[in-house]
Amino acid sequence: MSADRPEDDRTRTDRPDDIALPRVRDVLDAATLMRGDPQVLVGGRALDARVRWVHVSDSAEVAGLLDGGELLLTTAAGWSGTDAALRAVAGSLADAGIAGIVLELGARFPVAPPALVAACRARGLALIALDRVVKFVAITEAVHRRIISGQLExxxxxxxxxxxxxxxxxxxxxxxxxxxxxxxxxxxxxxxxxxxxxxxxxxxxxxxxxxxxxxxxxxxxxxxxxxxxxxxxxxxxxxxxxxxxxxxxxxxxxxxxxxxxxxxxxxxxxxxPDEWATLPAHELIDAVLSGRHTGDDDIAARLQAAGLPVRGRVLSVLVAERADGAATDALIAALTDDGAQRASVRALGAVHEGAAVVLVSAAAAVRSAMLRRAADAAGVGLGVGPEVSTVAQLLASIRPTRLLAARLRAGEVRRVDDRPLTRLVSELGDDHRLQEHAERLLAPLIRYDEQHQGDLVRVLGAVVAHPGSRTAAASASHLSRSVFYQRLAAISDLIGADLDDGETLAALHLALLARG
Structure with a gap:
């Protein structure tokens, strides 16, 4: 049969996706092929070629009948033995895009011709020699079965x-x-x-x-x-x-x-577009506050990838308790839309357990006036963490900032650097001595509130927040002065201490901060 068939795209067979096709190296372990004692003469990367089909032919002009991706099984009975002819056959087969050649050694070629081996190696064409006679039909069936199985999968x-x-x-x-x-x-x-x-x-x-x-x-x-x-x-x-x-x-x-x-x-x-805009912040804030990260390098990479630069920047955290998504957006907008600092301030934030947490990266320290405008725009009290230069310092500043923010009224802006006791409690963390101190001082008030549905712990919080003004403390408690003083007397009696004593107030403030 002549190999001189005109090429026509309409006669080309449909190509299965390469990924579903076995490689030459994959079909070498077929049991039928192994019976021929295969020897890889040209391998390496050539064995990674995909096998689309198996073709059997001894014609030197078989390349004209191939469509690319075939594994050719041949005894080379019709091939010339000259070096030039063998190089020409190898070249035509490589140009046709076949996957490789399986040459059965025998009467025509007792050993693989060096010229053929060299030509295949030069063209990156896999060449496998079979030392024993095998049934080509058995190899064809096995490989085709594997191809079809891969396509089905x-x-x-x-x-x-x-x-x-x-x-x-x-x-x-x-x-x-x-x-x-x-x-x-x-x-x-x-x-x-x-x-x-x-x-x-x-x-x-x-x-x-x-x-x-x-x-x-x-x-x-x-x-x-x-x-x-x-x-x-x-x-x-x-x-x-x-x-x-x-x-x-x-x-x-x-x-x-x-x-x-x-x-x-x-x-x-x-x-x-909203989901894509908020998702990075939600994932990062959740990872930071829930501890779902592997360390500072982890968070630094995530922040940088999310568009919040951390190298050579002033970093800080802002926290607003009792805030929702709208308040968070307002905070971020006020920080990043300010005309003077628009190009230098980047921020991302999300709501976590009822608190808005915003991470800020700036080229320089964010102005206090800008922070006050942000708090007013969002209608929240704003706890401001210390300005730091590393992600490790940023992560460490979140807890004291949350402790501070929990005690602020709407529109109030306070910095952690101005609240040394809050920072001390945060740095001590869950030290059992601090917890024992809080339990010892506050237990009588907690029991009273639980038994009488009282508000003594809340009133005490207002007192330590406004140590110099009973009027301000009463206002913060939302109580009349007379009722407020009755609460003070009850607190003093229950804990057996004078609330006008500075050391006592400091100890109580420390206990309240430790209790959170």
């Missing part, structure tokens, strides 16, 4: 993934859930970033944040080893879904990311 896996991501879309799953599902399917970290290369959410899949997200913008821009798929719909692109290196997937790693990106795009159309 790929189809089944695509169907499963389609159902998975369709279900997430219909349930309105948030972006972090979709990204987690993609990482789980791939067994590798997956990152969703904005067009500005800021991380919206990331599933690290067991990796350290600084290993995955460190210098993320530069890594994303370089793209080395990363698989990226755009998140877009209706002509608008909002970001990119990126997978880090990992094992192959039966359905194809690109297919997994494309399905996940489609789910993210549909969610973005349905929910608008």
């Amino acid at each position: 790929a189809l089944q896996e695509r169907q499963r993934l389609h159902e998975l991501f369709t279900g997430l879309t219909l349930r309105g799953a948030p972006a972090d859930t979709v990204v987690h599902a993609a990482a789980q399917a791939l067994g590798a970290p997956v990152v969703l970033e904005t067009l500005g290369r800021e991380v919206v959410t990331a599933e690290l899949w067991g990796e350290a944040a600084n290993e995955v997200l460190g210098d993320w913008a530069a890594r994303s821009r370089a793209g080395d080893g990363l698989l990226a798929v755009p998140v877009e719909a209706r002509g608008a692109r909002w970001g990119t879904l990126i997978a880090l290196p990992g094992d192959e997937h039966p359905a194809g790693r690109t297919t997994v990311l494309e399905l996940a990106a489609t789910a993210l795009a549909l969610a973005r159309l349905a929910d608008g």
